[in-house]
């Protein structure tokens with residue numbers, strides 16, 4: 001089980017993570033940012049993550065973290 005996080009502040013919505021992830025954990029979505037809209041990656045299938053780290057290694061802005069998480073230690 002893995003905890004996948006995208007730092008929305010630095011994500012530029014390039015979709016590289018969505019392309020390299022073998023299990024479709026990410027979805028690129030439009031979000032409102034002040035007056036404007038922009039694309040960011042959203043974690044939509046965290047439970048499918050296999051911890052391959054392809055997203056972390058390929059994100060151009062180092063916006064993704066993947067941590068090993070215990071199955072029952074997810075309350076926080």
Ligand code: SF4
Nearest residue numbers: 011012014015017059
């Ligand atoms: S690869 Fe990084 S910058 Fe690109 S959409 Fe994914 S999280 Fe955002």
Ligand code: SF4
Nearest residue numbers: 021049050052053055
């Ligand atoms: S570590 Fe691998 S399986 Fe998990 S979200 Fe990143 S690319 Fe997808």
